[in-house]
Amino acid sequence: MNKTRSDAWFVREIEAAQPSMFRVAFAILRNRTDVEDATQNAILKAYNRLGTLSDRRIFRTWLIRILKNECFDILRSRRPVVAIDDYDPGYEMSVPDLDLNRAFDTLSPEERLTVTLFYFEGYKTAEIAKLTDVSEGTVRSRLSRARASMKSILTEKEQ
Amino acid sequence: MNAFDIRMKTGLFPEPPASYRKCVQNALNMTGAQIKPKRRFSVAHIAIAAAAVAASLAVILLGVALRKGAPDVRPGSSVGTDLPPTPPANGTVPLASAEPEWNGSTLILAAKDPDGRYSDEDAGRFGRIILSFLQECGESEPDELWILCIRAVHVTLPANDSADDVSNVLVLAQSKFGASDGPDLYCIQDRSDGEVLWGTQDGAFGPHRVLGTFNGQQRWVLFGTNATADGSLGHIRSCYLTGGEDGTDIEFSGLLTTEESRRPFENSRHPDRLGEYYLIVVAESDPETVLNRSLLLVTEKSNYLFPIRDDVPELQVLTSDDGAEIRKTLDALVGGQGKAQYGETAVFDLTNVDADSSKAYTEAVLDWLRRGGKEPEELWLCAAVQFAFPEQYPTDEAYLLCLYEFDGETGPELFLYKDGEILWQTAGNDPYFVNTLYDPVKNINCAFGFSAAFDNGPLAMEKGQLTLRGADVGTFADDSTRFYPERPLEELSGLLSGSKHKDAAREAFIHPYSRDFEIVECVFTTKDGREFSAPDGVKVLTVKTEPVF
Numbered sequence: 263m264n265k266t267r268s269d270a271w272f273v274r275e276i277e278a279a280q281p282s283m284f285r286v287a288f289a290i291l292r293n294r295t296d297v298e299d300a301t302q303n304a305i306l307k308a309y310n311r312l313g314t315l316s317d318r319r320i321f322r323t324w325l326i327r328i329l330k331n332e333c334f335d336i337l338r339s340r341r342p343v344v345a346i347d348d349y350d351p352g353y354e355m356s357v358p359d360l361d362l363n364r365a366f367d368t369l370s371p372e373e374r375l376t377v378t379l380f381y382f383e384g385y386k387t388a389e390i391a392k393l394t395d396v397s398e399g400t401v402r403s404r405l406s407r408a409r410a411s412m413k414s415i416l417t418e419k420e421q
Numbered sequence: 422m423n424a425f426d427i428r429m430k431t432g433l434f435p436e437p438p439a440s441y442r443k444c445v446q447n448a449l450n451m452t453g454a455q456i457k458p459k460r461r462f463s464v465a466h467i468a469i470a471a472a473a474v475a476a477s478l479a480v481i482l483l484g485v486a487l488r489k490g491a492p493d494v495r496p497g498s499s500v501g502t503d504l505p506p507t508p509p510a511n512g513t514v515p516l517a518s519a520e521p522e523w524n525g526s527t528l529i530l531a532a533k534d535p536d537g538r539y540s541d542e543d544a545g546r547f548g549r550i551i552l553s554f555l556q557e558c559g560e561s562e563p564d565e566l567w568i569l570c571i572r573a574v575h576v577t578l579p580a581n582d583s584a585d586d587v588s589n590v591l592v593l594a595q596s597k598f599g600a601s602d603g604p605d606l607y608c609i610q611d612r613s614d615g616e617v618l619w620g621t622q623d624g625a626f627g628p629h630r631v632l633g634t635f636n637g638q639q640r641w642v643l644f645g646t647n648a649t650a651d652g653s654l655g656h657i658r659s660c661y662l663t664g665g666e667d668g669t670d671i672e673f674s675g676l677l678t679t680e681e682s683r684r685p686f687e688n689s690r691h692p693d694r695l696g697e698y699y700l701i702v703v704a705e706s707d708p709e710t711v712l713n714r715s716l717l718l719v720t721e722k723s724n725y726l727f728p729i730r731d732d733v734p735e736l737q738v739l740t741s742d743d744g745a746e747i748r749k750t751l752d753a754l755v756g757g758q759g760k761a762q763y764g765e766t767a768v769f770d771l772t773n774v775d776a777d778s779s780k781a782y783t784e785a786v787l788d789w790l791r792r793g794g795k796e797p798e799e800l801w802l803c804a805a806v807q808f809a810f811p812e813q814y815p816t817d818e819a820y821l822l823c824l825y826e827f828d829g830e831t832g833p834e835l836f837l838y839k840d841g842e843i844l845w846q847t848a849g850n851d852p853y854f855v856n857t858l859y860d861p862v863k864n865i866n867c868a869f870g871f872s873a874a875f876d877n878g879p880l881a882m883e884k885g886q887l888t889l890r891g892a893d894v895g896t897f898a899d900d901s902t903r904f905y906p907e908r909p910l911e912e913l914s915g916l917l918s919g920s921k922h923k924d925a926a927r928e929a930f931i932h933p934y935s936r937d938f939e940i941v942e943c944v945f946t947t948k949d950g951r952e953f954s955a956p957d958g959v960k961v962l963t964v965k966t967e968p969v970f
Binding site: 268269270272273276277280281283284285288289294297298301302305306309310358359362363366377378381382409412413 | 425426428429430431432433434435436437440441442444445447448449451452453454
């Protein structure tokens with residue numbers, strides 16, 4: 263593929279992946295500036311490393327993996343605690359279910375990522391395991407723990 | 422699908438906000454993959470954001486956006502500069518051998534302004550010089566050129582802050598490079614709590630993004646920064662504060678908060694960002710240190726090192742055919758001991774440098790190698806580390822293992838050793854790693870560097886035995902979850918000796934510092950109990966040095 267065609271393909275793929283990238287980054291980072299930093303870094307990195315990708319059919323997964331790494335890289339460098347009451351994602355947007363989002367916020371970044379990949383990106387647990395470098399059992403337990411935790415919080419709130 | 426699952430699927434995420442979509446577009450623009458309308462040749466604009474803070478603090482951020490082909494910025498044009506429009510013929514250009522080109526569109530440079538004499542015209546002049554220089558080098562012109570001039574003297578704090586003595590005040594400047602954004606400035610008194618005495622407020626880039634201070638006797642510092650192109654978003658990723666308590670350079674990277682400011686090592690990053698335009702500016706409290714007076718510009722394919730001379734306040738671009746000046750600078754950077762063992766991996770002995778400066782050194786070394794026509798697949802650099810141990814650990818006869826990963830995917834990992842036992846270690850995904858280690862008061866007596874690459878993959882060994890002449894340091898074990906027990910011994914050996922496998926350990930080396938030790942044997946043990954020594958091809962540097970502490 264020549265460079266022009268390759269570039270056009272890259273742009274198309276990134277644009278198509280935009281919602282997924284947003285969900286993954288936002289799930290992990292929960293903060294606008296960090297989300298955008300991670301996204302930009304991931305896109306740049308993906309572009310620069312495109313030549314190393316052996317099979318372009320796995321581009322989306324590869325991209326998400328890069329993004330995930332960028333997100334955790336940022337997590338390492340930022341202030342770890344954000345009080346939930348003060349939480350401000352920095353985006354002017356209305357989340358569909360505020361209570362659900364608050365419950366989601368209480369999960370660990372790894373759990374949030376796992377939930378997002380499972381529910382929204384359609385990955386199977388084995389694929390998530392590979393993508394996140396943990397065992398499939400860990401993925402299942404994260405999912406289970408996340409669900410239980412969120413359910414518990416939501417139930418408490420509703421009562 | 423039950424009700425909860427449905428709620429999850431529908432209630433968690435909104436559509437990406439418009440600003441996010443814009444961010445993606447900006448990133449695509451930065452890659453150059455996005456097709457943009459061709460620009461006309463014309464002098465574009467010099468975007469200048471100048472901030473004068475109080476009576477005697479001024480930081481000028483100049484964005485010079487130069488559209489391609491601007492007739493009056495070409496070398497040889499007379500545009501009212503008293504500096505030569507082209508690099509002097511006998512000067513030195515730190516040229517990369519490999520046909521450098523701009524893959525993005527933004528070039529950022531900084532110039533120190535020790536006397537506060539720079540004006541907008543000066544910045545424009547610098548821009549023309551730099552453009553001439555780039556053209557002389559065969560580089561294409563950047564779409565934009567940003568010049569950050571920091572005038573580093575004299576702070577007057579707001580009247581309601583009672584800091585009469587400004588000599589120990591550290592000014593931290595955080596600059597955004599958006600066309601509509603000026604620099605953010607923070608003034609932090611030099612004290613351990615890192616309290617922000619005064620700061621500009623600018624939306625998302627408010628004081629929580631302040632870079633923090635360091636418990637030391639800094640004078641004034643210039644910051645290195647990079648910025649994303651097209652001005653939508655930019656922030657400091659890496660900077661060096663000079664003049665720490667022990668006279669070392671301290672690297673701050675990433676986005677630090679005031680709370681994090683006392684944990685500078687937490688955010689240490691490695692030179693994995695060659696695709697970005699990096700600028701590292703280091704100044705100024707140690708005039709004897711070459712690094713402190715150099716600008717290092719990293720572009721996609723080449724690095725440029727711009728020494729700044731005290732006697733000429735303006736930015737100087739030194740040129741020469743043989744790169745002697747830069748080589749000399751590099752020699753100074755690496756303490757005259759740059760010994761490269763080049764293969765897939767280049768390993769440098771940088772005995773006399775601080776790990777804090779490893780990024781700058783590594784970039785310089787990369788540049789050095791490139792100019793020699795060598796592009797290492799990896800560059801490992803391990804330098805003596807001046808870490809301190811957590812309070813609860815004694816520093817005597819303890820050792821620190823530094824595990825660096827330069828792939829940009831993960832940060833460094835550190836192991837704290839004593840008597841063959843790991844007292845403390847970082848955890849792979851622990852976002853809080855390292856920070857408990859740093860204590861600027863206590864220093865380690867001896868440091869060992871050990872590295873192994875694993876791109877999100879295994880550290881292909883369970884434990885290793887480092888046998889040193891005169892001392893048996895003991896064994897260590899890595900996180901077993903990273904171990905791939907099914908790998909055959911031969912493969913492990915291959916991995917260690919330099920396999921190109923991207924997802925596994927490629928190279929290992931052990932580098933003792935500070936004491937008169939010599940590695941006599943290096944044995945790794947797989948999880949199933951098999952042992953093997955470091956195979957041929959593993960580059961083991963053995964150095965003997967005098968104790969450094």
